[in-house]
Amino acid sequence: MSAALLVIDMQRDFCAPGGYADRAGLDIGRLRAPIPAILRLLAGARARGLLVLHSREGHRADLADLPPSKRRRAERAGAPIGQPGPLGRLLVRGEYGHELIDELQPLPAEPVIDKPGYSVFAHTDLDLLLRNRGIDELILCGVTTEVCVASTLRSAVDLGYACSLVSDACGSAYPELHEATLATVAVEGGVFGRVLDSQALLAEWEAA
Numbered sequence: 001m002s003a004a005l006l007v008i009d010m011q012r013d014f015c016a017p018g019g020y021a022d023r024a025g026l027d028i029g030r031l032r033a034p035i036p037a038i039l040r041l042l043a044g045a046r047a048r049g050l051l052v053l054h055s056r057e058g059h060r061a062d063l064a065d066l067p068p069s070k071r072r073r074a075e076r077a078g079a080p081i082g083q084p085g086p087l088g089r090l091l092v093r094g095e096y097g098h099e100l101i102d103e104l105q106p107l108p109a110e111p112v113i114d115k116p117g118y119s120v121f122a123h124t125d126l127d128l129l130l131r132n133r134g135i136d137e138l139i140l141c142g143v144t145t146e147v148c149v150a151s152t153l154r155s156a157v158d159l160g161y162a163c164s165l166v167s168d169a170c171g172s173a174y175p176e177l178h179e180a181t182l183a184t185v186a187v188e189g190g191v192f193g194r195v196l197d198s199q200a201l202l203a204e205w206e207a208a
Contacts, residue, residue, distance in 0.1 A: 004051035004135045005041060008120060008142030008149050010104045011056050013097040015143070018086030020097065024079035026173035031143050035103055037169035037198040038141050044202050046107070051133055054106045055113045055120040057148060058093040065116040065123075118151035127159060137162040139201070141169035146177040153185065153192055163193030166201055 013019035015032050022028050045052050059066045063082050074081045074091075081091045088095030093114060106112055115124050130138075138161045140153055149170050156163050165185050172178035185192040 002134050003137040003139055004053060004130060004133070005045040005139045005141070006120065006152070007038060007042070007052070007054045007104060008140065008152060009055055009057050009144075010035070010038065010101055010142050011058075011097065012087050012099055012101055013058070013091055015101050016087060016097070018097070020074075020079050020081075020085075020090045021173070023083075023085060023090065024074075024077040028173075030173050030175070031171045034141065034143070034169045034171040035101075037166065038104060040198050040202060041139070041141060041166060041169055042104070044205050045139075048205055051130075051135060052106070052110045053113060053126070053129070054100060054104075054110060055115055055126075055142070055148075055152075056093075056098055056100065057115055057118070058091045058095075058098045059116055061089075061092055061094065063092075070117075118148045119155040120148070120152045121155040121159065122151075130161070136160070137164070139164045139166060141166045143171045145170040145172040146174065146181045150181050150184075157192050164201065165193060165195050166198050167195055168197045 014021045015028055021031055059081060066081055071081060079090055082089050087097030092098060111129055113120055113124050113126050120126050138156050140149055140163060142149055153163050153165060167182055182195050186195045
């Protein structure tokens with residue numbers, strides 16, 4: 001099998017003060033918690049020559065790709081998409097808050113997938129990029145565990161990819177939902193793939 005590492009939505013809007021998540025009242029400390037584990041994964045994947053991809057959630061400047069239901073949900077959360085904030089307009093492409101955090105900047109050859117929704121496969125060319133590289137296994141990490149990470153994982157499984165979810169390299173503002181998502185993935189012998197932590201995955205890579 002040929003694997004790729006997908007780092008999901010580690011953006012300032014989710015992981016920095018003044019961004020979308022902070023304005024919505026989420027604990028960005030919990031969302032930043034997986035950064036050390038993701039750094040270890042990036043170092044290991046790059047050393048092995050694995051394909052590394054990153055994603056960013058955000059919308060066009062005119063919000064033409066923002067569904068009304070998502071707009072209303074963000075308004076209820078107290079962080080209207082497109083509203084000006086300390087990091088620029090919330091969840092809008094090209095704004096400072098939309099960019100990936102400084103600690104996890106991609107290398108020049110690593111694709112960055114911009115998405116308007118939760119799954120990195122929805123309305124993007126991710127599947128095409130992976131199939132053109134012969135990738136059939138995905139290693140997933142990032143934020144948030146129960147939303148964008150889980151949505152991407154389920155899409156990947158339906159498309160035929162084998163998936164590994166790295167538990168300590170995923171973050172959520174809600175510990176109970178993080179744990180429930182991990183349990184859901186692993187149920188029935190791994191219905192959505194396998195769950196392991198970064199140290200176990202790095203040990204696998206070293207043994208291989």
